[in-house]
Every structure is written in C-alpha cells, then in structure tokens.
Amino acid sequence: xxxxxxxxxxxxxxxxxxxxxxxxxxxxxxxxxxxxxxxxxxxxxxxxxxxxxxxxxxxxxxxxxxxxxxxxxxxxxxxxxxxxxxxxxxxxxxxxxxxxxxxxxxxxxxxxxxxxxxxxxxxxxxxxxxxxxxxxxxxxxxxxxxxxxxxxxxxxxxxxxxxxxxxxxxxxxxxxxxxxxxxxxxxxxxxxxxxxx
Ligand SMILES: [Zn+2]
Numbered sequence: 001x002x003x004x005x006x007x008x009x010x011x012x013x014x015x016x017x018x019x020x021x022x023x024x025x026x027x028x029x030x031x032x033x034x035x036x037x038x039x040x041x042x043x044x045x046x047x048x049x050x051x052x053x054x055x056x057x058x059x060x061x062x063x064x065x066x067x068x069x070x071x072x073x074x075x076x077x078x079x080x081x082x083x084x085x086x087x088x089x090x091x092x093x094x095x096x097x098x099x100x101x102x103x104x105x106x107x108x109x110x111x112x113x114x115x116x117x118x119x120x121x122x123x124x125x126x127x128x129x130x131x132x133x134x135x136x137x138x139x140x141x142x143x144x145x146x147x148x149x150x151x152x153x154x155x156x157x158x159x160x161x162x163x164x165x166x167x168x169x170x171x172x173x174x175x176x177x178x179x180x181x182x183x184x185x186x187x188x189x190x191x192x193x194x195x196x197x
Contacts, residue, residue, distance in 0.1 A: 005028070006028055006032065009028040009031065010024045010025050010028045011024075013027050013028060020118050027184050029062075031068070031194055044141050046169065050065075052064040055087075055105075055107070056068035056070075056071055057104055058071045058129070059071055059102060059103045059104050060087070060104070060105035060106075060107050060122050060125070061087050061090055061103060061105055062087045070090070070094075070102060070103060071102060075100070076100055076101060076102055077093065077100050077101045077102075078101070078102060078133065078134070078135075078192070079101070079134060079135055079136040079137065080099075080100075080101025080135070080136065080137045080138075080139065081101060081102055081103070081104050081126075081129065081130075081135050081137070081138045081139070082099055082101055082102070082103050082104070082138075082139045083103075083104045083106060083126065083138060083139065083140045083141060083142065083155060084103060084104070084105055084141050084142070084152075085105070085106050085107075085109050085142050085143060085148065086105065086107070087105050087107075089105075089141065090103050090105070093141065099139075101137075101139075104125070104126050104129060105122065106121040106123065106126075106142070106151070107121055107122050108120060108121040108122075109121065109142060109143070109147045109148055109150075109151050110147060110151040110154055111147045111150075116147075118154065121151075123154075123155065123158070126138075126155070127158065127159075130159065130162050130164065133171065135164055136164055136165060137164060137165045137167060138155070138159060138164060138165070138166050138167070139151040139167050139168075139169060140155055140156070140166065140168045140169070141169045144171045144185070144186075144189060156168075170189070170190075170192075170193030170195075171186060171190060171193060172185070172186075172187035172189070172190040173186060173190050174192060
C-alpha cells in the first residue's frame with residue numbers, strides 16, 4: 001500500500017480540534033479497517049453537512065431548510081426564548097429535556113477588545129423577535145465567563161423597555177463535585193443562584 005494516501009488522511013484528521021498526531025494516526029488506521037459502507041458514510045455525512053447546512057432564518061440554529069425543526073415544531077412554548085452563543089449549545093440544552101421553548105443563537109459573544117461589538121452578533125435580530133412575537137420570558141444562557149456575563153448584562157439592559165421577564169441560568173457546582181475544589185467564581189455564582197428548600 002502506498003504510504004501517501006494514509007499520510008494524507010492523518011494530515012486531514014489533525015485539522016479537527018482536539019485531534020493530535022497520535023489520535024489522527026489511530027483514527028486513520030481504524031477507518032482503514034472499517035467496511036467501505038461505514039467509512040463512506042462518514043465521508044458522506046461531512047459532505048452533506050457542508051453542502052446543505054445553513055442558519056435558520058428565525059433563530060440561527062443549524063438547519064437544512066429555511067427554518068429549523070425547533071422553530072417549526074408545534075409543540076414548543078413560543079412565549080419563552082433561550083439565548084445561547086452557538087448552535088452547539090442547543091444540542092446540550094435539548095438533551096436535558098427541561099426546556100420546551102424556542103432558541104435564539106447569537107453566533108458569537110460580545111468582546112469589544114476583539115472587535116465583537118453588538119452589531120457583529122445577532123442582537124438586533126433578537127430585539128426584532130421580541131418586538132414581533134408575544135415573548136414572556138427570555139432566558140440568557142451565555143457561557144459563565146467574562147464575555148458571556150458581559151453579553152448577558154448587555155441583553156438584560158436592551159430588553160428593559162419590553163414587558164417581559166429576563167432571566168439568567170443559574171450556575172452551580174457540578175454534581176458529584178466538592179466545594180473544596182470549586183473556584184471562587186463558581187462558588188459565588190452557586191451562592192447567588194441559591195433557592196429555598
Ligand atoms: Zn430556528
């Protein structure tokens with residue numbers, strides 16, 4: 001077998017995040033042992049996602065049509081909007097099966113130092129949605145770091161004129177964690193988000 005083609009696959013795989021040279025090598029040789037059907041299934045899925053994926057024109061989730069399956073679903077609570085930074089965040093929240101409202105993906109986070117000003121993310125689109133729909137609650141689920149907090153504060157301010165509730169997801173300690181090992185931010189957020197028991 002020619003060394004070149006497997007080397008090429010290894011090189012391509014190292015372009016993925018978290019995949020170092022060693023892992024890429026292991027994956028490449030694993031792909032080699034897969035059936036043709038299975039291996040080509042992976043290639044086809046990549047091809048399809050690059051070919052068809054686009055942003056939902058309502059919430060900016062990833063979809064293959066004009067609107068995503070969440071926006072078109074008739075079983076979702078249309079009075080609640082959960083604001084997230086990236087489409088991948090939706091998958092995580094959906095897995096909890098706790099939230100049944102709609103989403104709004106910002107496609108980024110505020111960070112003026114990197115040129116990420118409010119016009120660079122989907123904040124105007126969020127205001128339009130709030131204006132045009134009967135939304136009663138906006139849940140801000142940006143990441144619990146400096147940029148995510150700043151973005152949450154900004155959204156809270158711009159939504160003040162509207163008659164709706166703006167909430168922020170509470171952060172706590174990871175289940176099974178130990179207070180001793182929690183960092184200050186996590187612990188102070190956990191205290192802040194305390195509730196009656
Ligand atoms: Zn959508």
